[in-house]
Amino acid sequence: MSEARLVQGNEACARGALAAGCTFYGGYPITPSSEIAEHMVRLLPDAGGVFVQMEDEIASLAAVIGASLAGSKAMTATSGPGFSLMQEHIGFATMAEVPCVVVDVMRGGPSTGLPTSPSQGDVMQARWGTHGDHPAIVLAPSSVGEVFDLTVRAFNLAERFRTPVILIYDEVIGHTRESVRLPDQVEIIDRVRPAPDSVDFRPKAAGPNGVPPLPAFGDGHRFHVTGLSHDERGFPTDDGAVAGALLSRIHSKVADHEDEISAAETFMLDDAEVAFFAYGIVGRSAREAVLRVREAGIKAGLIRPTTLWPFPGRQVAVAAKQVDKVIVAEMNLGQLIGEVERAAAGQAEVVGHLRADGEPITPSELVGAVTAAGGGN
């Protein structure tokens, strides 16, 4: 561990990326994510990496995908309007199975919205923003230290499952400075590569866990990469059976490992009668609210997902059998609440505390929400 020092959320993201082995950053300036780029341009060269500022967010993710195919661990970072532009290439990276990390620091939307204010309005776009059926891995940190940890995890999951991974957090997490000790060493997972001399190499034939080994361009395997439906050789086909099998395999890579990818932290849930479901900065307000209402004798607890997608439905279902109420607090007009309702399946009452005015949800508000919801009764 290094010395404790004040670190901003966006700086923690850049440092986490470097710790994970990132050697390429391509991006476009946008508030409130720009500090990630500004740290990367200073840190990457001495780590042997390359930084480029591209002409827009579409190009940024395209460059990242190109760099990843060249064998680099690569990332970009953006915010709402830029995240909309990146959807095209999130789909390409999913289909072509190119590992990469996309960070979305959420601000108020839609459109230009509230550029300097926090929101959690992009969590459904992170799941379904690109067209067609596709899996999504989306991680959501709640503190500066967790931004670092989950950035490392995002790279590891991207490499392991040969897929884009999205790290999503609100402007408050991005701009908050906290005293943290960042680890010097982290666990690193690298993509599986084919043996250099493998004959009849098929770039899209399933390997371990359904993930095909991925060579780098220039390392001796000459192969084709396309966003069209393709066969195991990576060549386009409109054969329905082949196209269907490809989509199923891409889906299963994530679905078959849902329990491992999905993650939620619980706090004082064991005897709780009312549970908050909250993530990002709201997860921290909810934790404080749990402590405050317990002082007043109300048994409250917290489910705080750090993986939003695949949605940690199993943890929510277990909690719903035990508590009377789940209060879903999110800085949007109701996005993950639908998933919570589906997972709770009527076992607990699900109510929303929703806010989309650019102000973070405070602990006091949530104390009030518990009272309004009738406490634990």
Next chain:
Amino acid sequence: MADVKTYLREWAMPHVLCPGCAHGIVMRGFLAAIDQLQLDQDKVAVVAGIGCSSRIVGYIDFCTLHGTHGRAPAFASGLKLARPDLHVMVITGDGDGLAIGGNHLIHAARRNIDITVMLLNNSIYGMTGGQAAPTTPEGAVASTTPAGNTEPNFDACKLMIGAGASFVARVLAANPIEMSKVIADGVRHPGFSFIEIISDCPEYYGRYNKVGGGADMLTWMARRDAGVAVPLSEKKFVEHVPSSAVPLGMTTGVLERDIRPVFTGVRRQEPL
């Protein structure tokens, strides 16, 4: 010259291109250029967008990336910055490169990144069924300009010179020997090289504008005739004119060649 089959994925044939389409001639000319240069086949990466010309990358045996519509220069930039030892080339079309991808093309040119872009200009959107492109001449018929195109068209080479490309050339699919030589020059050029290759689309442009089939279109291209709206049988060709004065307003050959600093990204210049 080695057999071009060395550079083909024969298992991927037959290709999707229409009879009479000159893109096949361009593909062969490109492979001849690669052969002239004697590049290591494993170190050649060819990136394409979406459209007829972009489908060429499926059939050539290099590392090939068939990306998204218009974005090939951006994919290629990331690839080149991450692996400077690769010879990175782009095959794009006029709609792909100049309409949806215009922004990526001009910025790759401005940076002077060391990639070669070959833009196959057939004056129309072929893959989607013959719609007007930014290169469709005024007056020409396309499926979205049934009464004739009323928009001015792009001069891709002027655009590239204006954007700062350090090597700009225009060649004709009807002149494959010169085409290969210029492509090889472009690949050798340190920095961003842009080669517009005038191709044809007999299936849509030729049919809609009654200028005949592939052979007819190559003939008017070779003779540098305007080739719009008059069937070949009724056409009186002008005699061969020197490349400095062509009826189409298309000057061919190398139009810009300059040595400028090459962009390699923000990176440590000396080894760690």
